[in-house]
Amino acid sequence: MTIEQLKPALKKLEAINLSVLHHMKKEKLPYEIVVLKRKETLFNYKKKTGVYFIVEGCIVRNLLLTNGQINSVDFVTKNVIVNCANFKSSIPFEDDYLAITETKLAFIPNETILLLLEKSPLFLYTNLQFELYLSYLRRMNEHLSTKERIIFFLVELFRHIGSKKKEGYVLPSYINQSVLAGLAAVTRETVSRVLNQLVRENLLEIKPKPYFTKDLDLLADQVSLYKQLQLSREF
Template sequence: MRRENKDTAAEFLQQFPIFQDLSPEELKQVEDIAISRNIHKKTVIFAEGSEKEAVFFIRTGIVKAYKTDENGHEQIVSFLKTGDMFPHTGFFNAHPYPATAEAITPAELIAIPVRLFERLMLNTPAIAIKIMRVLGDKIRELQDKLQVLSGQDVRNRVLSFLLMLAEQHGQPSGHKIIINLPMTHQEFANSIGTTRETANRLLNQLTKENLLEVDRKQIIIHDLQALKHQRDT
């Protein structure tokens, strides 16, 4: 595997909460079943509804997870970055993949086959307990996000989504926050459950107010506090 990161697979995996408390011997067992994969941009890693074969951990790159409705429209579930694991429920049920995952930049992943990991957990139940705790926290986080978004009008959903992107993907540069995320306006609209025209109108309005700049490769937030103030008022 191409090594942009110098740490081993075991060292990288131990950065995840589900593996942080494992002994070196337990971590070595996880590393032994892990598979390294290099993914090209726009490659579908797995499709919604397909048989679940592995859980993935992102070493480098950005992945979007989305669902498709009966009319073929995308509803983006999340943007995943370096240090994220997906799908979050992959280890513990036999259901198909709940969403489609697609690399929107070149990505370097570690895949852990579900069946091999289940076999490992039978031999080391402590691993299963730690992962279930993390999944419980993630479910609560997603429920909170859904509740916040569903209870807001479209403008506030735009503001909340921008603030979430700033927190998860933003890099400070002086007084600005730069979000390096190659996201189309349609993907932005899909993320907040609105039309591209509505998303464009609101983004253009925020741009005219000199709060941010938007292009296909990044979002630059000029005044984070002003965005927070607009959302909270």
Template sequence: MTRVNKENAAEFLQQFPIFQDLSPEELKQVEEIAISRSISKKTVIFSEGSEKEAVFFIRTGIVKAYKTDENGHEQIVSFLKTGDMFPHTGFFNAHPYPATAVAITPTSLLAIPVRHFERLMLSTPSIAIKIMRVLGDKIRELQDKLQVLSGQDVRNRVLSFLLMLAEQHGQQHADKIIINLPMTHQEFANSIGTTRETANRLLNQLSKDELLEVDRSRIIIHNLQALKEQRDA
């Protein structure tokens, strides 16, 4: 993990909802405590259960967040991209990191140490209020996602996850949507709570139906509308 120049940190942070309403003076205060980091591919940023020291903001790159169950199986919580903040509740409790975060591409981060930020919030309560509002919205979003996924069968969970990836990571190219996300089939299965064999079978069927293509580094969706219609059927 290498320290890099934090030039334009205030401008970058203002893109986040939690900071977008801050005054230039408030942003400057946040910038002063931020630390820029350059993370190599496959580097663990923090481990589940370790002491929470900082909250991170992704400038470039992709980060995988996952939990490990008692049998050592990986349960992916999310794939995080440029413009994402993690962990979402990091500023407001003393609990350890709730998941492990690892860079799956070379990644540039801004880290804000929790203790420094707590002192800043005490001196500037308006910052704390704005952040708590955003975190409340994020918690509701995650609850909605959990409710949707837990109430579906495996096929619909696959379709819902593909549609979510298309929305969050997809890039339009002609009539196709390309999701550049280096994800193994096991990671895909872990993301929806099923086995690799089941995920492979369902993905292969969607490929045979000419709705998408899947390889280790990307997913190409040929017919987004058809995926939506299958999920909603």
């Protein structure tokens, strides 16, 4: 498994979405811009009849469980559309979106989507397929050990919001043990123990900040879930 194997599918998805966004602007179709500050949720802005196009930034989708707990399901970055499952649905999914960085979104109402489907019939289906795949991937992490779950979210953060340098991958400085603990549903002490173990194994550098890894694929190999999936498939 290599992290790079997802890139063809992501590029295909982004190309479709950017084409749709360009058409929407060119034809002056109705849409609304929403800006979320870091750690702000979409709950107060959320519309029931439409989807969101991420123009800039990164968000985490959280599922509200029946017992009142919140489960982090997936990360989504720019040029991807979210909330597809609620398009034309009379029973909205109980989910919400938390901005990891300041995030700019374009809310696209249902009436605009119907017009866009005439231009690009596959765009909604492609985004929904990708959204469901990501949800499946994140739900599978519940079967991982505590260590694997922490590494899983660490790898996903590197992949979604990390910067690729000549020497390796770097995370933004605001990603810390508290963020990882919240995503993996463990204590900060547990995160600290796992991170220090990765440091001893030369898989991660955490001091000085930001977090850094020389080999993201080698880090991902510590998670059995990645080995079970064929990430080269097209969405």
